[in-house]
Amino acid sequence: MAFVTIRDIAQEAGVSVTAVSQILHDKGRFSEQTRELVRQTAERLGYVPDQRARAMRSASTQTVGLLVPDLRNQYFADMVSSMEEELYRRGFTTLIGSYGERVDRQDAFLRSLLGQRIDGAIVVPQGGLSQGLQLLIERKLPLVFVDRLVPGADNVPFVVSDPRPGLEEALDQLAKLGHRVIGFVAHSALGSFSVNERAKAFSAAIRERIPSGTGVVVDCNSTVESRSSALERLHNAGVTAIICAYSPDAITMLGLLQERGIAIGDAVSLVSFDDIAAFRLMIPQVSVISQQADEMGRLGVEMLIRRIASGTEAAAHTHYVPTILHMRGSCGIAVA
Structure with missing residues (x-):
């Protein structure tokens, strides 16, 4: 499941939804044994609090997360602009993040995205298969990686140059x-x-x-x-x-x-x-x-929309965009 709700925790722990809600908010009068049971169940199921209090986890929010290494880098800024424009055209709003080429910040943002009850995410990943990336994959959140390959993420589609x-x-x-x-x-x-x-x-x-x-x-x-x-x-x-x-x-x-x-x-x-x-x-x-970058961003959005529509059942494959050369004044005849 992409998102765990307090109802899931209540069913698994054998307590009421009200009890779970109060315990997770440190309220109510419950035994320490019951509190520990609910906390351990929530941790085992991977519960992430719903920061926007969306009622139904199955309902589409028409929101997509975009995460890139550095928005100060014009290359990534152009890519985000391309993706945001294409998503807007298709009726989606975006949550945009930048992690400064740091895995810890990347993973913190990814966990935050899960709490936002988004429909899917497009990520320019850092390094290997981090805990945050694994979490998104395990939750079966519709996901596309753009610009950078991640060895071992075989069930996630990629758009790379x-x-x-x-x-x-x-x-x-x-x-x-x-x-x-x-x-x-x-x-x-x-x-x-x-x-x-x-x-x-x-x-x-x-x-x-x-x-x-x-x-x-x-x-x-x-x-x-x-x-x-x-x-x-x-x-x-x-x-x-x-x-x-x-x-x-x-x-x-x-x-x-x-x-x-x-x-x-x-x-x-x-x-x-x-x-x-x-x-x-x-x-x-x-x-x-x-x-x-514009083409990679557009293709990334297309692939994500397909995975959202199919419930992540669409085949994961890597789409390569060919690089092209633009010769300008910084290249001249070699000096002997």
């Missing part, structure tokens, strides 16, 4: 510009299966697209110091072009390159995943590998 098409196109274009030593900035600390897949795709693609070329993969975390160190390693390796798997890394590195007087698009070329508005406002504009 395929990094290979965009990466292959980027490498082809960089090769035409004379680049042979190309760096890739990974971000394993993020704990994102999909972001990590981009590094694997790069290593495979450069061998296929530029057989005579060299791929230099470096890793960093979200600190300026780590990103600066990664950039230094790329410089020492003699790279003439850089591809970033994570747009916040690219933004920091662009600033570091400018501080060092390295002309972007001339002395070094740069491409980043995530087609965010900031990249189009920079001089030069930044070349991007777009995951087509």
